[in-house]
Amino acid sequence: MVPKTVIPTREQLVDRAAELVPLLQRHARWAEENRRLHEEVVEALSDAGIFKLRRPKRYGGYEADARTLVDVAAELARGDGSASWVASVYWIPGWMACMFPDAVQDEVFATPDTRVCGTLSPSAMAAPAEGGVTVTGKWQFISGAHHADWQEIIAILVPQEGDPYPIMALVPMSDLLVVDDWQTSGLKGTGSVSTVARDLFIPQERVLPLPAVLQGQTASKKNAESAIYRVPLLPTAAASSVGPVLGLARAAGEAFLKRLPGRKITYTAYENQREAPITHLQVADAAQKIDQAEFHAHRLATLVDTKAVEGSDWKIEERARARADLGTVVRLAREAADILATASGGSSIYLDVPIQRISRDVQAVNLHALMHPNTNAELYGRVLCGLEPNTLYI
Structure with missing residues (x-):
């Protein structure tokens, strides 16, 4: 049972972000040179609750509204655009994880500060398998992959009958190969590397049809009444x-x-x-x-x-x-x-x-x-x- 969380106000969260600006500025050049965020930056963002903004309250999250996201990210970017970008990217796949069945969310949010990276690009193929699907493919521009626990992936499922369609799935980072190919001219500190799956089995409960998600349909019962998830x-x-x-x-x-x-x-x-x-x-x-x-x-x-x-x-x-x-x-x-x-x-x-x-x-x-x-x-x-x-x- 997660203890009841004290939800910070928008102003408090923006103030926390503003307090991080000097630290982010100090490590911005290191992040560029090393093509990923400094561990001290990730830890500071975590301590400030930045990664909890889209996490459900029942798991200790804040369920912050969109205006809070805009204002917090804007403050972080005053210190380092890459750090702000990674935080905002985590908010999106983290929110997408909240579309899955509640039992899946229990698994994903089992740790206090789960970070979910991801993509909207359907650059992999999926095939039906007993109890789920198997996926093979590569995803590029996976910001924050170095510091993530899970990845939300998109693939094209070719069913035994009917037309192919895109699916969304959740995969532990330990199931993926990380390819360190992030050699770029901008947002260098985001560590937006590629990830690869090879005949990876994903259980059915961690798979959703992407068109349904795009229309705002959710498989979660506990999130149904929360404004930010509809x-x-x-x-x-x-x-x-x-x-x-x-x-x-x-x-x-x-x-x-x-x-x-x-x-x-x-x-x-x-x-x-x-x-x-x-x-x-x-x-x-x-x-x-x-x-x-x-x-x-x-x-x-x-x-x-x-x-x-x-x-x-x-x-x-x-x-x-x-x-x-x-x-x-x-x-x-x-x-x-x-x-x-x-x-x-x-x-x-x-x-x-x-x-x-x-x-x-x-x-x-x-x-x-x-x-x-x-x-x-x-x-x-x-x-x-x-x-x-x-x-x-x-």
Whole structure:
């Protein structure tokens, strides 16, 4: 029996995240060089309760709402985008684990601080087997795999009769081969390695049809009355992952202004960059874009939280707008970071100057398939034009 958990308020959780910023900043370069989070960072995130935000209360979790996820992740990203990204990734597969039968959840959440990594990409094949399925395949971009206990996987099941369809399953990390192939230009500290399964048997109780999960259907009886577990997967994932890029944009602004005093604009008459009109325009433009990004991030979170509490059906336009808001935040964050990086001068390319890392991390987020601004904008416009969405991921 888990003792009754004292649930921190949003403000308390955001404060905890803010207190971690100096530690995250201190280890950010180590994380880049070693392509994974420092153990001290993982331990600090755990101690602050960051990994409990989407864990059910009956297992000692907080069942935090989407607005809390946005604000906590944004604070963490002020310290290190990779640390914030890994936390947000754990929140999504951790929430997906709560769609499984209660007995499966008892197994997954048997340890006090279970971490679940995962993917939405169906890059493996599954075949029926007695009592379950066997899976063979490889999954890339598995952020936080080095520090996870379980992985949520997606595979295409080819049944003996009927058409193939995607399934979602839970697998202990000990059942998977981890391939250390994370050699990238951005979000290097996330340790987003690949994992491999070879004729891996997964019992039926740890397998769900992905289309049902995408529509918000759950096999859990105990989570049925909890607001955060009755939202469709994609709006949930969008609200869970938007905070890191918002925080990176804020970090870009803070990093630029910290270096501004005393800097000059080389080969010009400006001995103080702070006095140049071009600097005023750049800072104002970036700040406005960050403000706009915050609006869209909070609008997305409000939509998810409101629908969750109401328990009402989601209109297709609302689902598409959730992804559009995510894409808009990502685009605005990139534009703000680009302005500030351009204004930072040649000395900013040194690895001990944070703006170069922030800029690369923001660019990496922009390339993510589910966060890409153009992809999300096209989907939203398609729905607004009265057409059916051309993807299951909505």
